[in-house]
Amino acid sequence: MAVATQTLEELCINSIRFLAIDAVEKAKSGHPGLPMGAAPMAFVLWDRFLRYNPKNPKWFNRDRFVLSAGHGSMLHYALLYLTGFDSVSIEDIKQFRQWESRTPGHPENFMTAGVEVTTGPLGQGIANGVGLAIAEAHLAAKFNKPDAKIVDHYTYVILGDGCNMEGVSGEACSYAGHLGLGKLIALYDDNHISIDGSTDIAFTEDVSKRFEAYGWHVLHVQDGNTDLEGIAKAIEEAKSVTDKPSFIKVTTTIGYGSPNKANTAGVHGAALGGDEVKLTRENLGWEHEPFVVPEDALKHWRKAIERGANYEAEWNKTFDTYKGKYAQEAAEFERYISGKLADGWDKVLPTYTPEDKALATRKHSETCLNKLAAVLPELIGGSADLTHSNLTEIKGFGDFQKGHYQNRNIHFGVREHGMGAICNGMSLHRSGLIPYGATFLIFTDYMRAAIRLSALSHGGVIWVMTHDSIGQGEDGPTHQPIETLASLRAIPQLTVIRPADGNETSGAYKVAIEKAKQHAPTLLAFTRQNVPNLAGTSIEGVTKGGYTVVDSEGTPELILIGTGSELSLCVTAAEKLTSEGKKVRVVSLPSWELFEAQDAAYKESILPKAVTKRLSVEAGSSLGWHKYVGTEGDTVSIDRFGASAPGGVCLEKFGFSVDNVLAKAKQLLG
């Protein structure tokens, strides 16, 4: 590379590179992923194609940009700074990867305006991108009119080798191909290096051919380092194909510009080091001090501000036209965007009495979903190929398919992890949609990384999980959750609810819908088997996480604490004990997180410290229950794998029977 006068474009591209180099060098941090090779494609994309408004990062109709290769986060921060977002100043860049900075190690949407989703765990970003594109396609089909397109944007994703190796990206991209999401454009930073070295040691498949097999429109830019026109032409072509997502392989050199470290894993996993930084400056003809962007370059980049204002103004005009002609739709659209719920939505949630038929809570869930779907058109989702087991179909709202994007039943296929990341993307589109994703509770194991990210990145998703215990039955231990509830309760910012009957299922949905609008996920655990409707259960009780369902006269001698299908065992056991003169309280504890969020007085009123004889009954692991039963209490729980047999047999054999609850209760009572 000659140290000749640089073109303005080269200056702009090198601005990205050296902001990243300088930030990484200052942070001296282990795994920054220097965006040397990806800088040209990012420049072309952000400078010529991406529609966004730096001064209003949340402008609705912006193109969504996802850096799936999140370890290159400095690329994103440099772009935000250069194009004039207020969220990233040069001071923020100097604080790269430091405590409470707006430039954390990986892009986090809740830390930095302009970052759409939280990436870092590889493969998630591209799968989120599929969700963003689904959200756009759905809203466009629902709201747009021939004379006023108010939803009309692209979703661009930059992903790397790591993303392409992860199964979650394969699942989501196969599905994106099926759906023909034409406004999803992925740029693959094909640099042949991952942390362990050349991708030749583990990853020699033909990635482009794989995407062709998925049904994508596939392109290749041979020289991603310098061929800016080639990159631009590819993006143009990608935009021109409207019935398929596009995959642009952009072959680049990792660490481009570094004389000794380019094309090595050294630039993937560590800072360049002072000497090499100096050599790279010389090599690329960069004579500016650290963190200094030459004025010409910054001036060019900052044209984004005016462009962005124009995009938004133009859209506002379109929306005004729309509002004038389609007042009702516009009002609905505005409600969506505002994140508000339709008035009186929760009135549709049914309540039950003990006279009502015993049903599986998954069946009550079906009722709630269908009633809610009628009043909340933003409710959209489906199952990972278990629709008629999870009972998640919302009837009359059609299947979301290519050409039918206005429909609301999504068939994710047997792709739990992809489903999870797609739901996250749909929520993080932040257009009011309430996505839900369903499978058997045990298969949260397949999608746990995505569930965690829904909690971390403020995704307002409802996770609908059925077959929530050994009551699952014949499918056997591979399909029976044991430790699953405990492992999900451990995730911060995730609310787990295991309702006991019809009323509690309604309560669970009340919480889940409200939390979704507050950008928090809820995981609902439903039974496969029928359970009776109990006296004393209530929607309100569920909102508090724990409450008294049956009480004794005076201070109880014993508290039975149940969740889900086991609450009825507690109620029956309590009746028996009461008839024998014992003072027994039954507490329903459908959600630990909601209960913990109550004040101390309320918690004491439900579980008084003085009552130390406590027995929990839940068809799951005992892990965590000691917090509630204390050192003098006991649990009816299961700490081994299940077995294949009819569900009732499994429950009985593993001790989830009134007799066993009574036996353990009497042991405690002495």
Place this chain on the structure above:
Amino acid sequence: MAVATQTLEELCINSIRFLAIDAVEKAKSGHPGLPMGAAPMAFVLWDRFLRYNPKNPKWFNRDRFVLSAGHGSMLHYALLYLTGFDSVSIEDIKQFRQWESRTPGHPENFMTAGVEVTTGPLGQGIANGVGLAIAEAHLAAKFNKPDAKIVDHYTYVILGDGCNMEGVSGEACSYAGHLGLGKLIALYDDNHISIDGSTDIAFTEDVSKRFEAYGWHVLHVQDGNTDLEGIAKAIEEAKSVTDKPSFIKVTTTIGYGSPNKANTAGVHGAALGGDEVKLTRENLGWEHEPFVVPEDALKHWRKAIERGANYEAEWNKTFDTYKGKYAQEAAEFERYISGKLADGWDKVLPTYTPEDKALATRKHSETCLNKLAAVLPELIGGSADLTHSNLTEIKGFGDFQKGHYQNRNIHFGVREHGMGAICNGMSLHRSGLIPYGATFLIFTDYMRAAIRLSALSHGGVIWVMTHDSIGQGEDGPTHQPIETLASLRAIPQLTVIRPADGNETSGAYKVAIEKAKQHAPTLLAFTRQNVPNLAGTSIEGVTKGGYTVVDSEGTPELILIGTGSELSLCVTAAEKLTSEGKKVRVVSLPSWELFEAQDAAYKESILPKAVTKRLSVEAGSSLGWHKYVGTEGDTVSIDRFGASAPGGVCLEKFGFSVDNVLAKAKQLLG
């Protein structure tokens, strides 16, 4: 289909179908997956190709057969019965999916001899198959001689649409293509139906083209229902290609033979029902009573017994020759197969004193792995593209690559889930190999389903997990485990160990290696950051799960319980408190599972009930700790997501400091 006289082959195939139909009908079970379309390929494979010995299911050199579409388990049980395995009688088949039967809902290797791996969770079986093929390739490269091939078998897998939709299968198959595993042959039961209906609703990619992109040899049998010669020819061709795994798409009709339910999701999710069974009997000309196999068919099937005895006798001869010529290798091979460890293997585990340099436990892990690798040649594994962060390279033993299968460092690529399932397959090859798989602790979320299956299916795998807390640092909350330890401790039959220093790391490996040989998995959690070597830690202590590291004179007033990097905080705090006249004990609790396995007296000696002032210190979720600290104790823990900053800053800010431990301790002491 004409109800004409059936050929012997048709009789044999229909024997599978009707055993399955009758078993499913009797069980009236929800999700049996009737193997009507897969029966012909299974017949051709088992009757003409598969080498096995029904009377010695564990004969070493058998071909491995995996039913990845495990919901069709009756296919496998029928094959085992028909070919004469003692594990499945006709009575067992009548007990399909019943309590403690040998014919559970999904194939479970620990329940039924002849089943190699536990399938059911989709995609796992084919990925296990990759592991089985890796084990074969490695052992063949290591042991075979030009004049005596003692390791020489195929791995056959039948998989379905569901398996092909799951990301884990994509990861493993991409890697199998990279490795060129020529003796892996997958038969894809392409029936176009999954639970939700036609695969057209979610899965329209070109699967064969995808496998071509992975580097597989791809074939297609157009009529898998009746073209037995076509199936046979394809398998022959697959065997003839030795440098690539083969993928045979076999197009079939789900529910073949059922006049009204063939080619519908109805046969995927439910029994046919009495009327349809009758019609199917008529349609296929099956005049036999339920559970009756015509004599001719059974006679033909049972030829497998003689064939199997011959295979084994032949192999025994080969092995005798081998033993005569290569006594040392034969002895080693026999040790492998016996599952015994090399004498004195644990002598290599290092011990340390406080004078030894403070190092990260991942660094101690590297030392252990390398020392063990020298004395245990069966130790083989690697990382999911984090080799130099996990420090899992065993130096001098080369990279396991195509043409270099004798080597022992496996580069799994960024494919955590695939790695997990592959390691399970390698262990379940049951040839003495001790596989290990490594990534960051947080990314166990990506591979949790495989970790669970290692525990359930008795996989002797060592899971090497580093960067085990917020001490991870700059990568931020997406990379910092919070709830991860708790969620792993919840898994039955999995031993989790979080060692505090060099001695405890040696102890952790001592346990992990022994457990691997007992077919149980261990998960090791190591620090990124340096930790001091502590007085009082020991290998033996770790084997008990919990032990006293620092004791007070007389009964302690307070017990500090630490794990991993936080144990040293406890020790320092105890020193300070002791100097202030307090009686403080420090307990190291590196493994809850090992501690719980001790007798009551031992547990009481370490954590006496009378001492109720207890403080746990662990940089992870508080979930589960109340069991040890009780209602009067407290925890130093973290129940929120982490943050991006240098690891030391994170630990300090989140309260993992001597000062905070002291403050909380003093609060307890009052």
